[in-house]
Amino acid sequence: MHPSNFAHWSFNTARDLTLEAARDASSARRSTAKELPSGQLKKLLDSRSEREILEGLRRVVTMSYRQPPSQTLPFFSHVIKNVASPSLQVKKLVYIYLIQHAEHEPDTALLSINTIQKSLTDSNPQLRALALRVMSSIRVPVISQIVSLGIKRGAGDMSPLVRKAAALAIPKCYRLDPNTEPQLLEYLSILLGDKQYFVTGAAVASFLELCPDRLDLIHPHYRSLVRKLVDMDEWGQLATLKLMLVYARKCFPRRTKKVRKAARNNDTTSKPTKSTRGFYESESESEEEKEQEQEQDMEEVVILDPDLELLLKGCQSLLQSRNAAVVIAVARTYLYLGTPEYLYQAIGPLISLLRSAGDIQHIALYNVVQVCLTHPEPFVKYYTHFLVRSTDAPHIWRLKLELLTLIFPYAQPRLQSLILAELSHFSHSGSLDSALVKESVRAIGRCSQSPATSPQTAARCLKLLLKHIGSADAHLVAESLEVIRHLIQRDPNAHRTTVVRLAKHLDAATSPQARASIIWLVGEFAGIDPENNIAADVLRILVKGFADEAEPAKLQIVLLAAKVYVHHLTANPPPEPPKQEAPKPSPSLLDDYHEEGGGFRDEHLEAPPRIEDVKEQEKPHIIEALYNYVLLLVRYDTSYDLRDRARVYKALLSTPTSTQLASLLLLAPKPVPHIPSPSETRKGYVVGSASLVIGDEGGVGGLRGYEDLPRWVKEGQEPDPALRDEVVSTSTSTYEAARSMTAADRLDVAAGGSGSRMTPDSRMSPGSLNGLGGDVGMGAGMSKEKQKEKTLDDWLAEESGSEEETETEEEDEDEEETDEEEESEYETDSESDDEGARLVK
Template sequence: MSEYLSKAAAFAQNAAKLSKKVSEGIVENAREFGLEATSSGHYFDTSEEKMRDIKRQLDSRHDREKMDGLKRLIAMISKGRDVSEFFPDVVKNVASQNLEIRKLVYIYLLRYAEQEPDLALLSINTFQRDLADQNQLIRAMALRVMSGIRNHVISPIVLLAIKKCVTDLSAYVRKTAAHAIPKYALVDIITTLLNDKSSFTIGSVIMAFNEVCPDRFDLIHPQYRKLCKMLIDADEWGQIAIIGLLLRYSSQNFGKKKSEAFYSDDENSEKSDDTFDDSFILDPDHELLLHSALPLLQSRNSAVVLAVAKLYYHLAPLEEAYKLGKPLVRLLHSHRENQYVVLANIATMAIQRPSLFEPHLQQFFVRSTDPAFIRNLKLEIMILIATENNITGLLRELQEYVKSPNKEFAAAAIQAIGHCAIGMPEMAESCLNGLMRLLWSKNDAVVAESVVVIKRLLQLRPQDNADMIIQLAKALDQITVPMARASIFWLVGQYSQNLEKVAPDVLRKAVKTFTTEADVTKLQIINLGAKLISLHPTDNTLNLLFQYMLDLARYDLNYDIRDRARFFRGLILIDIKKENVDEKAPSEESPSAGRDRFTIGSIALVLNHSIPGYEPLPDWTTEKPDGSLRDNLDETWGHNRSIKGFGSDTIGNYAPSPTFDKSFSKKRNDNYYDDLNRFYESEEISEDEENTGKIYLYVHFIN
């Protein structure tokens, strides 16, 4: 028994020792990652004691203590805390042999080097040594910090550093050099970097080009075809920059008109239009750009898809532009902010090219969860893409929206019905009948909006509206909304020559309730009386009724009503003349009207207002382009390119993109484009098919 107890005690003692070691290990690992178990707010405690503790850690001789202090500083920076007071203590560690410490020091310096340029100069020698470091991250970060120190004293040194990094073996370092160029406007270095064969670097080079010399298209001529080929392999934001550049380039070198003088010898052709037709023959380089950008419509980045849509909308003929519909609709299954931007661009494109989105009408049907700003844009788009083939289904959908308990939404749906009737006169009768049934709705807002829309529609058919106006007049007892009542009185007065028996009775009933009506209604009642007196100046009853109404208006609280009554009294007493008012039929304008003056995909288009920094597309050229300018002697760039990574200087080699020549569209992988065209031509596609299609398209493109 005693032996058993001794073994149990020994076991318990060993277990306690093991538990203690495990606890110590956990605490040690927590400290190594900059965490402490004593307080969950250790990183963000800004008391003086903690500040002194960080300073002590930065001055420590142990790397683990320094790393802990630096991580706490970086955490404070991420929360917006100003920790520039530690700059001298951090700079002392810039030459540390520990790679992790140097990375943290560089991150800190990137934040505060511009604020403390004099202190940053103390470590300039270290930065220069780091430009020759074996690790590409150290070389790149050293250049970033040097270019971030705004001090004219070291400008020559920074320029030499940039020129050195431009020829670095690492694409990541060359990319960093491209980001440093705009700070010094180095056009000659941009020229050198444009010859870079790495798709990892080219996006940053184009961004620097757009910033420094956006109009130097002479530098782009020999690189044009290479940029088209590299487009598929560039990073997402680089793709956006490249597409924007090539769009501006194309407007100056290909032209947009369908005049065959661009690509033929017929210089006297008089054809001119803003869109392409089926007989338009594209320049091979123009076609190269469109085919190179096509796979990017399947990008997971909505900004890339929108950039390609901008390219196709402005450059592609109609038989190619139809491919924009499905990718843009796919973006609607995203956050509502993204939806709004995409819908605003779709609405702008639908004004000029509604056929692009007609097959996708159902995708714009309003959902119960859609916010108001999404809902209104969807209604606008549905109106723009309405055709004889889909108008019946669209009207059924709008009639369902009218039943919504949301008064604003119901009113917007009624307005949409009116827009459809005005845009398609053959459907006006059907729309009017539906709106007339809404006059007996229990929703005052629906009744009021229906009257206003009916008023606009009846102006389109002045010779055949008496019956409907009579029905409206009968509904006056149930209609209480001032604007609706005012619209009915206006209609009765405007077409009173066709309502000889009804109009005087409407005036009689209106005078009885004149003092209780709203101001906008009173004005229309006075107008109605003046029009009837003009038509029947000898009718004694009408004269007495009109005089009585003017007496009531004479003492009204609203000065506009008093002035209107005084004006008609003087006019009628002096000389009664027949009033013949010819008003133009209403012309409905889309809420997105005016957006088309901005470039697709721009913030100015979304806001429908010009903003600082917005640059419109250059005017399209009217001269025949010289394709020889884009001839590049080095067409083998794609066979030896590699992408540089972060862990080491070379991650791996990518297969070259297919080469292009003047007969691009014929020599291209026909199977790939046949499959791609079938993908766009299909009407429905599931989410699994869409994801599979993205992988399939990308694999076929790079192979």
């Protein structure tokens, strides 16, 4: 091209592109302008210009998303008549409008069905797939049979796009008319065995929606589905993994066997040897001890079914998927079907999801916590991903703190120190969120309460919590005391000094809940060491400021007074009252006469008892006085609950000699509290489910539609493994058979004669040359092994023999042809002689 012509062409092209961009920009500005009146919109829809029709359709579709259907229904007939437009853009917009409004105008929508049916025979596979997808989406039950016929045609279409659309249309047709289920199951069984992976993925999704319990349809396609799993699209992979999880638990029993554990280092100090036992003890050893030793040396190992192992190995490459849902689905498969070795392979990809966006990170954390509840050991080396960042949202750092507490008991001492330092930093940082401070304190408590935590580590956690008692933050002090109370209840004898230390901080504690917790601890463990008991002194100090205390603290003071009084009565039981004797007869006048004294006694002249002795007998013990004083104070309190509680204690202790019931109610041993992990309530939900993220807020049994995992099938009740054998269909078409043949087979067919020609069917069954079976073709007595053992000389001998046979056959054919020619000549001669004889006559 000449340079001047090229420059002219470039200039014109740039001008056209600029004008087109300007038109698009102006149309975009017009689309955002105010809405056109209905008359003008109808005029645009009825126009002959494709540009105006597109403009009108865009405006109507925009209105349908912004306004209720009643506002856009008047344009139904004007939109539907453009369904036969040759423009693909116009068709798509008409289809969008039709799907949204066909349910409101079913009679008018039926007018477009004929045009959509014609598109099913279009030469463009995209148009055929689009027509089938639209026709199945029209929610008019009358067309269910038409949709079923369209699915039947689409299931046998040459294009995989159309077959995929047919697979996705099956559940839509079922929703239109459930009576079409038998026909749809036939189409579905065909599509499940399709050779294209994206067709089978859509078929599996339809299977889960239509008939998830018909696992008999999956048996012949199980292995092919597992092989196609890697090539499916992300949504097909999710559907297939969900199906395989249910299929495996219903078709593969869980088999285990006991094997001997790996050899360990011999520890001479842990267990005496046989010779040592024989020298110092008896030579005989009981059979029970032998059985126990054998059981300790054995461990259970899961035996995987070959087909199940095929599935687990086929999922390994999906761990590199870019879709987070696929990674979580593979982890779920390994968790519920595989062994720990397979599960450990999915831990790293699960952790990598924590570097994703916030919403994906949130969902991934819930699933990581669910896996960590049962298998915390493999997560220890990823502890750096669970450290709280300043940019983390509350729902993120809550789950991270929980993960730190779950891996804490299984971490090394150095790592435990790092986790405790991290939690301690967030627990006393006043500038941070108060919710983060509370969660950090609770996390320290969970770290110390774990059964795998050593006593030294638990003591360190307690020291960290005791440092918070003198804090000015009332919420921090209250939360720390709550956790300290739980720790003391686990081992009261080891924390006597801790209770004394807490009692010293009563003056500094200002929070009512904090003061109530300390008072309860003092009263609960008042009877552990009666000689060094401080409960009575604490009660004496608290009574002075009883009127200024808050109601929670007052309740605990009354309870403390009752407990101290019960301990006093138990340690110093009062003397029992004298028994009532039988009534004596009325005294006579001579009763006062004493023979020894020689006269009557004058009571007025006897010395009266001393006042000090009477006061000592009437003066109560100081603990009893404190108890009565507390009851007196409560009697005039404004709290109804407090007064009722005091009446109960007064009734229980009304008889000092009978304190059994009061001891049972007040001094009964309390159960050791346990701080559960926040996700313990979600432990029953399946990994990867929406109910796991929502929790109990979605209902008691999860969200609607949630299904729990089925139980493992019992051994002996599983289906026959032969059902999963793939069936090679011999009724393939010539086109598919030709495509399945290799180039070498085609050359052999082209070069070979009629006797040695190999058909595609015979290639598929190597044991027969005519495709009828292994006993026909190469001779009934020749086996496959003999065919494989043939040498080159044998093949050449057979070929030479076949050539001789063909030569003899050709000679025989030549002789037969000459004989036939002679016979025909003889017949012609005889016929001519007959004609001559007739002429003579």
